[in-house]
Amino acid sequence: MTLQLTELLIKVYFSSGGKEVGFVLRKKGKTAQLILGLLRCGGFQHEGEGVERLGEGELGVEVQRHARDNLGP
DSSP states (O other): OOEEEEOEEEEEEEEEEEEEEEEEEOOTTTTOOOOOHHHTTTSSOGGTTTTTOOSSSHHHHHHHHHHHHHHOO
């Protein structure tokens, strides 16, 4: 997993099933929450494991939706 930070942009890349997926978040103040979530769940796992544990609220829902859309069953 590679983390690349700029002031208003964070790209999180992770591999799942041999496919690299990028998640782009352009929301001020959410960067720290996303990194803490990744550390807490040990990164994104295949089939959304860990994503479900990432957290609640707007950020958690957005990450879970992204994972479902891009990782599939």
